[in-house]
Amino acid sequence: MQISEIRDGETVTLSLVGKMDTFGAPMVETKATSLCQPGVRTVLIDMGSVDYMTSAGFRALIAIRRKAEHSAIGIALCGLNELIDELFKVSGLRGNFHIYADRAAALAAIGKPAQPNIS
Numbered sequence: 748m749q750i751s752e753i754r755d756g757e758t759v760t761l762s763l764v765g766k767m768d769t770f771g772a773p774m775v776e777t778k779a780t781s782l783c784q785p786g787v788r789t790v791l792i793d794m795g796s797v798d799y800m801t802s803a804g805f806r807a808l809i810a811i812r813r814k815a816e817h818s819a820i821g822i823a824l825c826g827l828n829e830l831i832d833e834l835f836k837v838s839g840l841r842g843n844f845h846i847y848a849d850r851a852a853a854l855a856a857i858g859k860p861a862q863p864n865i866s
Contacts, residue, residue, distance in 0.1 A: 748774045757788035758857055760850065764796040767804025776807035783818040789857050790815060793850050795826025805840060812844065821845070825853040 748771030749764040759782050765771050775792070782790050790811075797804075808824070815822040823845040827835065835841040847853035 750778050759787055760791045760793055762793045767797050767800040769803045772803040772807035776810050779811040780814045783814045783820050787820055789821040791823045791853050793826050800831050823853050825850050
């Protein structure tokens with residue numbers, strides 16, 4: 748598993764290349780959870796070059812999401828290929844993550860300011 752990191756203000760994008768399996772998933776979990784610290788508002792995981800994912804990958808993503816939520820950090824995924832997207836649907840986990848078609852769509856959604864509450 749290859750992991751590259753891009754920081755843009757309070758958003759960190761992790762680009763993954765390889766397999767989210769027993770060997771790759773722990774690397775992703777360690778890297779992503781290490782980002783759950785002050786100064787980071789959102790972690791985007793770009794899975795556009797992940798060609799294979801096992802239950803170890805799902806376990807890692809769930810652990811990342813839990814750590815992010817505990818640290819009040821948003822987590823989003825993007826670029827899922829058709830097979831991995833189907834695995835998310837079948838597993839029932841798709842609704843547990845913010846998932847975007849690609850990095851541009853995710854960054855556009857993440858970058859939108861919150862709407863003011865006008866009474």
